[in-house]
Amino acid sequence: MAKINLLPWRAERRKQRQQEFVAMVVASVIGAGIVFFLILQYHNGQIEGQQARNQLLQQEIRQVDTKITEIEALERTRAQLIARKEVIEQLQASRSQMVHLFDELVRSIPDGVQLSSIQQSGRQLTLEGHAQSNARVSAYMRSLEASEWMTSPDLSIIEARDGPNALPFAFILRVQMATPGQNEDSGVIIDDGTAGGAL
Structure with a gap:
């Protein structure tokens, strides 16, 4: 195989x-x-x-x-x-507000009231002066309240002090400036650097 x-x-x-x-x-x-x-x-x-x-x-x-x-x-x-x-x-x-304001201050002062100082702080005026009596100051406040250029008078102080013989009462009155035709919320606020100083 x-x-x-x-x-x-x-x-x-x-x-x-x-x-x-x-x-x-x-x-x-x-x-x-x-x-x-x-x-x-x-x-x-x-x-x-x-x-x-x-x-x-x-x-x-x-x-x-x-x-x-x-x-x-x-x-x-x-x-x-x-x-x-x-x-x-x-x-x-x-x-023209200040011109109208001073004119209104002169017009609103009644007899027997004399201003000695005016100061502005923003929209507030501080008025210092002498008056014959408390009634004269009240009349002055009513006159300011009726004014178109001032509103909300607030009497801070009224007391008898040494002053002119015919005006024995000294007072300090604060009032807010206003603009006719405008409410207080929309009033114009001007700060010209004199805020707090005498006008």
Whole structure:
């Protein structure tokens, strides 16, 4: 019976299978590398696109911030101009007030009353003087109450002091300045630096 030696064929077959396996592994690695590279490129493209959009948004935000700053500066300038306009309107509305006030002070003083001092603090006038009697001071307060330019007279002090012989009673009277046609809430308040000083 003839004997056939299959060892060389089996070895060659094993070697061929090993080569095929190695080739498949190499092909798989290369394929996986290509797929990974493509995926990496895709993600890099997405990231670069998002970064470009972010940069565009940041530029737009900076432009908007600049415009907001300009608008705020314009608002401050507008507020300052409105404040100046209101002050000018207040001055225009009340420039004759002091003239009318002094005229009204002269007209409202009854006989037997003499003023020695007039002081202004904001909208309040403090009147100091002497009178013949308490009744004269009461008459003076009624006269002030009837005035269009003064309101709410408030007697702080009335007492007998050393003074003119005919005017033995000293008094301190406070009265609020008023503007005809305006209520106290909408009255014009002017502070010209003389508040608290003698008129």
